[in-house]
Amino acid sequence: MIKNGDIVSQRYQVIKHAGKGGMQDVFLARDLKLDIDVALKTPLPGLEAKRFSSSAKIAAKVNHHNVAKTLDYFEENDQVFLVEEFVHGETLEDKLEHFGLLDPHFSACIFHNLAKGIMASHQAGVVHRDLKPSNIMVTTGVAFEQVKITDFGIASLTNEFFAEVAESGDLTLSTSGTIRGALPFMAPEMMFRKKGDVIKSSADIWSLGAMMFKLMTGIYPFGVYLEAAVNVKGGNREPWPSFMTENNQFEPLALALQNITDNCLKYSPQERPTAKDLVGICEELCYLSAPRELGDVTKFIQNGYSGFINGEDDVSFFSIESVYGPTRPDLANNSKVCFSKFPGNPRGRAHPVIVWKK
Numbered sequence: 001m002i003k004n005g006d007i008v009s010q011r012y013q014v015i016k017h018a019g020k021g022g023m024q025d026v027f028l029a030r031d032l033k034l035d036i037d038v039a040l041k042t043p044l045p046g047l048e049a050k051r052f053s054s055s056a057k058i059a060a061k062v063n064h065h066n067v068a069k070t071l072d073y074f075e076e077n078d079q080v081f082l083v084e085e086f087v088h089g090e091t092l093e094d095k096l097e098h099f100g101l102l103d104p105h106f107s108a109c110i111f112h113n114l115a116k117g118i119m120a121s122h123q124a125g126v127v128h129r130d131l132k133p134s135n136i137m138v139t140t141g142v143a144f145e146q147v148k149i150t151d152f153g154i155a156s157l158t159n160e161f162f163a164e165v166a167e168s169g170d171l172t173l174s175t176s177g178t179i180r181g182a183l184p185f186m187a188p189e190m191m192f193r194k195k196g197d198v199i200k201s202s203a204d205i206w207s208l209g210a211m212m213f214k215l216m217t218g219i220y221p222f223g224v225y226l227e228a229a230v231n232v233k234g235g236n237r238e239p240w241p242s243f244m245t246e247n248n249q250f251e252p253l254a255l256a257l258q259n260i261t262d263n264c265l266k267y268s269p270q271e272r273p274t275a276k277d278l279v280g281i282c283e284e285l286c287y288l289s290a291p292r293e294l295g296d297v298t299k300f301i302q303n304g305y306s307g308f309i310n311g312e313d314d315v316s317f318f319s320i321e322s323v324y325g326p327t328r329p330d331l332a333n334n335s336k337v338c339f340s341k342f343p344g345n346p347r348g349r350a351h352p353v354i355v356w357k358k
Contacts, residue, residue, distance in 0.1 A: 002027060002042075008081060009074050012040050020044075024151075028086060031071075038071060039084040039150075056082045059152035061124040066117030068137060068150040087148050089140045092211075093133035099338065101218035103324035103352040104244070104253040106144070108287035111212055111257065113147040115282055118208060119275035121152065122201045128152055129199055131207035132185040133214070142292040142338050183228045184220045185210040189269055191229050202269035205278070209264025216257060217241050218325075221265065235267065243326045250324055250352070253287060290340040294356060297329045297337060309337060309350050316341050318350035327355045 002025075006014045012029040018039065019026045029040040056073035059082075063069065072083035092110075102110065114136070121128060128135075128149065139146045183191070187206035190199060213221040219238050222231040231237065244254040260281055266272045273281070295311035297318075306319045307329075318339065323329065329337050336356040342349045 007032070008040065009076050012038065012081075012083065014040065029083075031083075037086045037088070039068070039086040041082040041084060042079055058126055059084075062121045062126050062152055063124075064117050064120035066113050066147055066149060067120060067152065068148045070152070084150065085148070087137035087139065087146055087150075089138050089146070091134045092136035092138055092215075095138055095144075096133060096215070096218075098357055099354065100327070100357045101325055101354070102215050103354050104216065104250050104257055105288040105340075105352055106292075106354075107212060107216045107257060108253060108282065108285050109289050110144065110147060110215060111208075111260070112279070112282035112285070112287075114149065114208055114211075115275055115278040117147075117149045118204050119279050121149070122204070122275050126152060127199060127201050128204050128207075129190065130182055131204055131211065132182055133211055136211075142294055144292070183226070184214075184222065184224050186228075186232075187269070188232050188267055191232060200269060201275065202272045205264050205272045205275065206269075208278070209261045209272075212257065212261045212264070213238075216244065216254070216261075232267075237265070241326065243324075247321055247324070249321055253285065256285060288340060288352070290342070292338050292340055294336060294338055295350075297331060297335045300331070308347070309339060309353070311339070311341060311350075315347055316350040317344060317347040318353050322349075322351040323353045323355075325354050329353070329355055 002008070002014055004014055004016055008014065008029070011032055013032055015028045015030060015037070017025070018028045024041050024043055027040040029038050030036075031038050056070060059070040060073075068087060069085040070082065071085060074081055118128070118131075130151065131149070135149065135151045137146070137148045137150050138144050185207045187203035189197065190203055193199065210221050213219070217238075217240070219241070220228065221237050222228040240258050244258070245251045260273075260278065263271075263273050264278075293312045295309040295316070298308055298310045298315075300307040304320065306317065309316045309318055316339070320328065327334055329335060334355045337353050338356050339350040339353040342351065
């Protein structure tokens with residue numbers, strides 16, 4: 001049993017338990033040789049150490065700033081460990097609990113970074129197979145200064161687990177928490193795989209598309225759990241919500257992102273773009289990447305058409321046309337907002353603006 005303060009392999013001092021997934025325990029540890037924080041990961045009981053070792057070697061092939069780097073692998077006292085770059089922050093899944101959804105500019109920035117990380121992995125011959133918001137780490141706060149894909153090694157291990165379940169029957173009927181949590185973002189060839197099927201890089205593209213749909217709308221494109229599998233099989237996807245294109249300031253970029261996402265979610269793997277294609281497309285998008293901050297709407301003017309936000313350092317003016325999403329700010333229940341700030345006179349201008357859930 002690993003405890004806070006333990007030193008593993010005479011090098012990694014455990015600071016705290018950082019989380020548990022369907023396949024692993026994760027600890028925040030200090031590398032005493034390099035004096036840096038790392039993620040110390042070990043498979044849950046019952047998972048074979050040999051597979052974990054193989055997964056670590058696969059993950060180590062990927063080297064990109066949008067991918068959490070695999071740093072070390074070792075065995076000690078009949079237990080195996082994977083050491084990975086640690087990102088001080090939250091998962092994208094946790095982040096969405098605060099945001100609810102992201103505006104097209106924010107979404108395009110995330111999309112671009114994820115596509116670059118996936119391209120690097122595919123060029124190294126590595127398919128993640130388990131891309132979902134809980135496997136994306138982002139920095140604390142609202143800045144999203146770092147976006148890193150994690151758990152390439154664990155995902156490879158998860159793929160073998162999926163394959164074993166598929167051999168024994170319908171994967172979509174599994175009660176495994178690992179599989180249930182992955183289904184909303186899982187490609188159809190993963191859901192309905194048969195023994196001997198080879199999962200290719202196009203499965204990651206589907207997962208990226210499903211994540212982006214959730215990111216921009218706050219809605220799972222095919223639902224959750226078994227509902228997701230049924231809807232994927234039947235081609236029953238949620239429609240794009242009208243609020244995405246009702247505002248002329250967001251419409252062009254929103255439409256472009258919808259088109260990219262639609263192509264990622266093509267049922268046939270051969271019809272989906274490659275990660276390299278996506279990087280090229282994202283490079284042509286015109287999106288804002290200005291810093292974000294939190295503030296409180298303190299006053300409305302012009303019959304509610306515009307107002308003022310008390311930000312971190314000063315007050316900014318905003319128009320209701322700069323607000324993205326189905327929820328509008330108000331002074332009673334939705335006064336907290338996330339926004340970018342630009343110079344203006346007599347007040348700076350806030351754009352885009354989205355309501356902060358909590």
